[in-house]
Amino acid sequence: MRIExxxxxxxxxTGKINNTNFGYMSQKLEDVGLSVIWGTTVGDDRKSLLxxxxxxxxxxxxxxxxxxxxxxxxxxxxxxxxxxxxxxxxLNEEWLAKMEGFFTRRGRTMPPNNRKQAxxxxxxxxxxxxxxxxxxxxxxxxxxRFFFTPGVPRELxxxxxxxxxxxxxxRSGAPVSIHLKRFHSYGLGESHVDSLLAGVETLDPSGGxxxxxxxxxxxxxxxLTVRGTDMDDVRRRLAPIETExxxxxxxxxxxxxxxxxxxxxxxxxxxxxSTLSVVETFTSGGIASRLxxxxxxxxxxxxxxxxxxxxxxxxxxxxxTVATSITCEGSEAVAQAARRQAGAxxxxxxxxxxxxxxxxxxxxxxxxxxIATDRGVEYRLSRILGGRDWVRLGAIELGLDCLRRFLFxxxxxxxxxFEKKP
Amino acid sequence: MRIExxxxxxxxxTGKINNTNFGYMSQKLEDVGLSVIWGTTVGDDRKSLLxxxxxxxxxxxxxxxxxxxxxxxxxxxxxxxxxxxxxxxxLNEEWLAKMEGFFTRRGRTMPPNNRKQAxxxxxxxxxxxxxxxxxxxxxxxxxxRFFFTPGVPRELxxxxxxxxxxxxxxRSGAPVSIHLKRFHSYGLGESHVDSLLAGVETLDPSGGxxxxxxxxxxxxxxxLTVRGTDMDDVRRRLAPIETExxxxxxxxxxxxxxxxxxxxxxxxxxxxxSTLSVVETFTSGGIASRLxxxxxxxxxxxxxxxxxxxxxxxxxxxxxTVATSITCEGSEAVAQAARRQAGAxxxxxxxxxxxxxxxxxxxxxxxxxxIATDRGVEYRLSRILGGRDWVRLGAIELGLDCLRRFLFxxxxxxxxxFEKKP
Numbered sequence: 001m002r003i004e005x006x007x008x009x010x011x012x013x014t015g016k017i018n019n020t021n022f023g024y025m026s027q028k029l030e031d032v033g034l035s036v037i038w039g040t041t042v043g044d045d046r047k048s049l050l051x052x053x054x055x056x057x058x059x060x061x062x063x064x065x066x067x068x069x070x071x072x073x074x075x076x077x078x079x080x081x082x083x084x085x086x087x088x089x090x091l092n093e094e095w096l097a098k099m100e101g102f103f104t105r106r107g108r109t110m111p112p113n114n115r116k117q118a119x120x121x122x123x124x125x126x127x128x129x130x131x132x133x134x135x136x137x138x139x140x141x142x143x144x145r146f147f148f149t150p151g152v153p154r155e156l157x158x159x160x161x162x163x164x165x166x167x168x169x170x171r172s173g174a175p176v177s178i179h180l181k182r183f184h185s186y187g188l189g190e191s192h193v194d195s196l197l198a199g200v201e202t203l204d205p206s207g208g209x210x211x212x213x214x215x216x217x218x219x220x221x222x223x224l225t226v227r228g229t230d231m232d233d234v235r236r237r238l239a240p241i242e243t244e245x246x247x248x249x250x251x252x253x254x255x256x257x258x259x260x261x262x263x264x265x266x267x268x269x270x271x272x273x274s275t276l277s278v279v280e281t282f283t284s285g286g287i288a289s290r291l292x293x294x295x296x297x298x299x300x301x302x303x304x305x306x307x308x309x310x311x312x313x314x315x316x317x318x319x320x321t322v323a324t325s326i327t328c329e330g331s332e333a334v335a336q337a338a339r340r341q342a343g344a345x346x347x348x349x350x351x352x353x354x355x356x357x358x359x360x361x362x363x364x365x366x367x368x369x370x371i372a373t374d375r376g377v378e379y380r381l382s383r384i385l386g387g388r389d390w391v392r393l394g395a396i397e398l399g400l401d402c403l404r405r406f407l408f409x410x411x412x413x414x415x416x417x418f419e420k421k422p
Numbered sequence: 423m424r425i426e427x428x429x430x431x432x433x434x435x436t437g438k439i440n441n442t443n444f445g446y447m448s449q450k451l452e453d454v455g456l457s458v459i460w461g462t463t464v465g466d467d468r469k470s471l472l473x474x475x476x477x478x479x480x481x482x483x484x485x486x487x488x489x490x491x492x493x494x495x496x497x498x499x500x501x502x503x504x505x506x507x508x509x510x511x512x513l514n515e516e517w518l519a520k521m522e523g524f525f526t527r528r529g530r531t532m533p534p535n536n537r538k539q540a541x542x543x544x545x546x547x548x549x550x551x552x553x554x555x556x557x558x559x560x561x562x563x564x565x566x567r568f569f570f571t572p573g574v575p576r577e578l579x580x581x582x583x584x585x586x587x588x589x590x591x592x593r594s595g596a597p598v599s600i601h602l603k604r605f606h607s608y609g610l611g612e613s614h615v616d617s618l619l620a621g622v623e624t625l626d627p628s629g630g631x632x633x634x635x636x637x638x639x640x641x642x643x644x645x646l647t648v649r650g651t652d653m654d655d656v657r658r659r660l661a662p663i664e665t666e667x668x669x670x671x672x673x674x675x676x677x678x679x680x681x682x683x684x685x686x687x688x689x690x691x692x693x694x695x696s697t698l699s700v701v702e703t704f705t706s707g708g709i710a711s712r713l714x715x716x717x718x719x720x721x722x723x724x725x726x727x728x729x730x731x732x733x734x735x736x737x738x739x740x741x742x743t744v745a746t747s748i749t750c751e752g753s754e755a756v757a758q759a760a761r762r763q764a765g766a767x768x769x770x771x772x773x774x775x776x777x778x779x780x781x782x783x784x785x786x787x788x789x790x791x792x793i794a795t796d797r798g799v800e801y802r803l804s805r806i807l808g809g810r811d812w813v814r815l816g817a818i819e820l821g822l823d824c825l826r827r828f829l830f831x832x833x834x835x836x837x838x839x840f841e842k843k844p
Contacts, residue, residue, distance in 0.1 A: 013458055015448030016636055019441070022463070026437030036435055038470065039463030041444070048460065055477070214438055278728075284714035285707025288728040292706035293814055295781070297730060303738055304728030306700075306710040308720040312764065316725055342734065359717070392715055 001172040003029060004038040004060035006052050008067040008077065009151060013043040021066050021156055028160055031225055032178040033210065034168055044074040053084040057142040062168055064160075067151035069134035071113045077148050082121035084141045089119040092126060095135045102133060127163040131155050136163060145171065179234045181224040183245060184255040186401050187416030190215045193222060196248045203244060204237045217390075218397040218418065219261070222249070251410045254401060261400050262290040268407040269300045269346065277342035278304040279313060279334055282352035282365065286396040303342035313351065317341055326351045326368050328379050335372035346407075347372040350399035354391065364420070365391040369399055371406045378406055380413045383420045394418055423594040425451060426460040426482035428474050430489040430499065431573060435465040443488050443578055450582055453602045455632065455647055456590055466496040475506040479564040484590055486582075489573035491556035493535045499570050504543040506563045511541040514548060517557045524555055549585040553577050558585060567593065601656045603646040605667060606677040608823050609838030612637045615644060618670045625666060626659045639812075640819040640840065641683070644671070673832045676823060683822050684712040690829040691722045691768065699764035700726040701735060701756055704774035704787065708818040725764035735773065739763055748773045748790050750801050757794035768829075769794040772821035776813065786842070787813040791821055793828045800828055802835045805842045816840055 005025055011017040019041070026036045038059060042048040049068075056063045068077030082089045096118040103110040120126065120137050127136030127147065134150035136159045147164045149156050169178070185193065190213050201209045208228060214221040224241060228234035246253060254261045269276055278301075280287050288304035291297055307313045310323060310330075317337040323330050331351050339347035353366040364385035371378045380402055384394040398419075402412045427447055433439040441463070448458045460481060464470040471490070478485045490499030504511045518540040525532040542548065542559050549558030549569065556572035558581050569586045571578050591600070607615065612635050623631045630650055636643040646663060650656035668675060676683045691698055700723075702709050710726035713719055729735045732745060736752075739759040745752050753773055761769030775788040786807035793800045802824055806816040820841075824834045 007461075013448065013461060014452050015445035015458075016452075016634075018445045023437035023440045026435065030436050030438075036437075037465070039429075039435060039461075041461030041463075043459070051481075059473075212438070282715060283711075284719075285710030285726055285728065286715075288707030289705075289711055292728055292730055293704060293708075293810070295810070297706075301728075301730050303734050304707055304726075305738075306707065306714055306723075306726030306728070308714055308723050312725050316727075316764075342738075388715070388717075 001034060001062060001168070002037045002060045003034060003168070004040065004056045004063045005036055006040045006042070006056060006063060006065045008042055008044065008049060008052075008065060010043040010074070012067065012151075013041055021151065021153060024153070024157065025064060025066070025160055027214075028165065029168070030212070031180040031223070032165055032169060033225055033227055034165075034172060044068065044076060046076060046080060049076055049080040050084060053080065053141055053146070056146075057144040060144055062171065063141075063144055063146045064164060065146060065148045066156060067149075069117065069136070069148060069150050071111070071116050071133070075116075078116075078119055078121065078137075081124070081137075081139060081141070081146065081148060085121055085123060085139055087122045087139075090122045091115075092118045092120045092135065095120070095126060099133050127159055129155055129159055130162075131158055138167065177228050177231050177234045179226045179228075179231070179238065181226065181238055181242065182257050183222045183249065183253050184259070184261070185220050185222065185249055185252040186218055186254055186261065186397050187252050187414070187418065188220065188249070189417045190220055192417055193220060193249065197222070197245060200241055200244050200248070203241045206237075208237050209241055218394055219254075251405060251414055254404055261397070261404060262294065265400060265404050265407065266291060266294055266297055266300055268404070270296060272345075272407075274345040275300055275302045275343070277302045277338045277344040277347040279317060279338045279347065279349040279351070280304070280306055280399070281308055281310075281313060281350070282354050283350055283392055283396045283399065284308075286392060287348070287350060287399050290396065290400060302344040303338070305338065310351075326353050326366075328368070328381065331368040331370040332372070332377040332379055335370035335377055339372045339374075345373060346403075348399060348403050350395055352391070352395050354388075359388045361387055363387050363391070365395065367395045367398055369402050369412070371403060371412065378402075378412050382416075384418060385420055423456060423484060423590070424459045424482045425456060425590070426462065426478045426485045427458055428462045428464070428478060428485060428487045430464055430466065430471060430474075430487060432465040432496070434489065434573075435463055443573065443575060446575070446579065447486060447488070447582060449636075450587065451590070452634070453645070453647055454587055454591060454600045455649055456587075456594060466490065466498055468498060468502060471498055471502040472506060475502065475563055475568070478568075479566040482566055484593065485563075485566055485568045486586060487568060487570045488578060489571075491539065491558070491570060491572050493533070493538055493555070497538075500538075500541055500543065500559075503546070503559075503561060503563070503568065503570060507543055507545060507561055509544045509561075512544045513537075514540045514542045514557065517542070517548060521555050549581055551577055551581055552584075553580055560589065599650050599653050599656045601648045601650075601653070601660065603648060603660055603664065604679050605644045605671065605675050606681070606683070607642050607644065607671055607674040608640055608676055608683065608819050609674050609836070609840065610642065610671070611839045612642055614839055615642060615671065619644070619667060622663055622666050622670070625663045628659075630659050631663055640816055641676075673827060673836055676826055683819070683826060684716060687822060687826050687829065688713060688716055688719055688722055690826070692718060694767075694829075696767040697722055697724045697765070699724045699760045699766040699769040701739060701760045701769070701771040701773070702726070702728055702821070703730055703732075703735065703772070704776050705772055705814055705818045705821065706730075708814065709770070709772060709821050712818065712822060724766040725760070727760065732773075748775050748788075750790070750803065753790040753792040754794070754799040754801055757792035757799055761794045761796075767795060768825075770821060770825050772817055774813070774817050776810075781810045783809055785809050785813070787817065789817045789820055791824050791834070793825060793834065800824075800834050804838075806840060807842055 124137035132155040292301040335349035546559035554577040714723040757771035
């Protein structure tokens with residue numbers, strides 16, 4: 001099935017809003033085995049919209065139009081859809097009642113211009129929007145099926161997942177069940193993971209499994225799209241491949257599906273009734289901010305200390321030794337002191353010795369990581385190159401991932417693709 | 423001049439890469455008074471590319487094509503450009519020599535497949551890429567001028583600013599000088615600022631000044647595009663409008679042009695030979711991380727303390743009073759103690775009393791802000807509603823902005839649009 005996405009709106013066309021809806025929709029369709037073949041962006045302009053709809057009918061079987069369903073005069077999607085389909089706009093009583101209820105529940109009266117949002121082309125099928133007043137709809141223009149969706153990302157997401165994708169799958173004659181399995185890893189580059197996983201899809205000889213990646217430094221997402229006749233079939237196909245992926249990527253998998261690294265670290269600490277203290281330097285609170293704001297962190301996260309100067313670090317945790325550079329022993333002493341000071345069961349110290357001079361592509365940092373408990377301290381030294389931001393982001397991720405490894409009983413010093421020999 | 427942007431590449435079409443290039447280009451063009459009328463996205467596919475180029479010639483005077491200039495077989499832009507223009511690809515000796523020098527300087531030999539990047543359509547004008555091996559070029563297809571640019575954002579940005587925009591302006595017959603003036607503010611919503619600035623453009627009666635906004639919560643950017651015959655003329659037109667904008671937005675302007683809030687706070691502290699200690703709770707290191715990683719912060723940022731529990735906050739700064747809730751006096755004592763403890767001239771404490779319960783749209787937090795120096799403490803209490811993330815981001819911004827106001831001698835308790843009465 002050939003699918004086109006048409007994004008509408010002056011704010012998107014002028015770049016005033018960064019358009020994340022296109023990428024979201026395209027990924028969601030890819031994840032269920034559907035492909036977008038063309039993307040169009042036009043403003044709130046009658047002539048452009050009509051021409052965009054007309055052109056799409058010449059090359060696509062299905063079109064998703066995003067935006068233009070609002071109550072104001074520059075929201076033109078219903079009007080131009082009706083014009084392109086050669087039908088009238090009619091009031092949809094069901095949606096009008098729903099909108100009035102929406103306002104009533106908030107103790108307000110519906111403004112008159114919202115009535116426009118219930119005017120749909122006479123041949124349209126309504127697509128429910130459970131979280132807003134913009135009503136989605138589907139209709140044929142020529143031989144092409146058009147799906148009209150709201151521009152507000154939160155509303156779009158619900159409608160794509162609950163209304164549009166099931167209809168597209170039904171039309172494409174795809175198998176009943178499609179499941180997306182995701183693994184998040186840190187420490188291996190995309191091409192490295194690609195070669196490690198070579199041939200893994202063929203463990204399902206019917207070709208029902210598709211492998212893909214999405215890199216967002218420092219993490220990599222490995223995605224498996226599994227198609228089957230039903231969910232049992234999907235599970236049967238996925239099982240051997242999941243086992244093989246876990247074997248090949250091993251300790252580098254830090255989370256799956258909607259889990260996050262910091263969420264898993266927090267959960268592991270909470271499960272053990274543990275508490276955490278963090279000491280960081282150039283990462284500047286980047287480690288604390290990944291953990292301490294999470295729901296439930298108030299019971300686990302004891303204290304974070306940020307300082308750029310080693311003397312301040314030592315003073316803050318009450319280590320009286322005079323030191324002029326960061327060492328293994330110094331890092332261990334800092335972690336242990338921070339743990340005791342805050343009365344925590346665990347402490348993580350990430351102390352960065354940043355190269356001197358202006359920012360540049362080969363500016364690096366030596367990352368000293370120490371994890372303390374009442375049974376001792378684990379230490380790791382690493383070196384990351386790539387400029388200030390790259391080093392800072394890398395050190396945050398490495399520090400959190402070492403803590404994850406420690407909490408799950410995995411080696412904390414397994415070498416990554418992103419580090420140089422210190 | 424009607425301008426179209428064509429983004430190419432399977433990774434962009436499938437959403438594997440989030441396409442930020444389109445919005446960047448569109449904004450840059452808007453900023454110099456040019457407008458994009460159509461956007462197209464297609465994959466690395468000969469038929470789609472040729473059709474996209476053909477369609478663009480029917481509706482645009484100028485087209486910017488992004489991507490497809492790399493060395494691999496799926497990079498097709500030069501080939502399809504030549505085909506669409508009905509000309510041959512020829513080797514550009516100048517670019518070949520430049521590429522070879524690029525590799526030689528890095529102690530490497532140029533791989534043979536990079537030679538492809540120097541094959542340009544015979545009628546093409548070369549567009550320099552000082553930071554990569556992808557050569558840009560311009561040529562006519564029909565009556566439309568096409569500009570081909572690299573997909574790597576860093577390379578694209580240089581080429582758009584240095585090569586493409588000057589050529590587009592020359593073709594559009596626009597005035598010689600165009601200047602973009604930006605003001606960053608916090609605390610006033612977009613529609614509020616819009617009404618405060620009503621009519622300000624008419625202070626230049628010739629219509630050479632255009633006003634625009636870009637909101638990225640919690641900050642708002644107010645942009646003035648000024649067109650004149652030369653830079654003196656631009657300055658003359660801008661001066662009265664800038665004065666008026668500063669008068670109307672007053673203390674809410676926190677930075678201009680490329681400045682940032684945190685950069686201005688750091689600069690003000692550094693200029694006064696001052697140093698800073700920070701104490702934060704639910705903001706979780708978000709304040710420290712805005713300041714402490716900046717170049718030069720190592721001389722200014724003394725210490726940051728993060729804790730979710732009030733007892734931990736008090737213990738960390740050495741306040742022995744037992745307190746069960748955050749008060750004005752308590753916040754002031756914490757800030758003053760943190761300042762003394764770290765030997766800093768200034769301390770900022772941002773202590774958030776977050777509402778209980780699950781995340782929801784009306785979940786709020788009471789924000790206690792205290793700024794201590796050796797001359798005493800300034801205190802402010804605010805309340806922000808809107809869910810966990812909204813409260814956290816708002817508290818970070820409010821805390822930093824109060825510190826800016828304090829350092830610049832402005833009132834720290836001026837009411838914002840984003841807060842409720844505590």
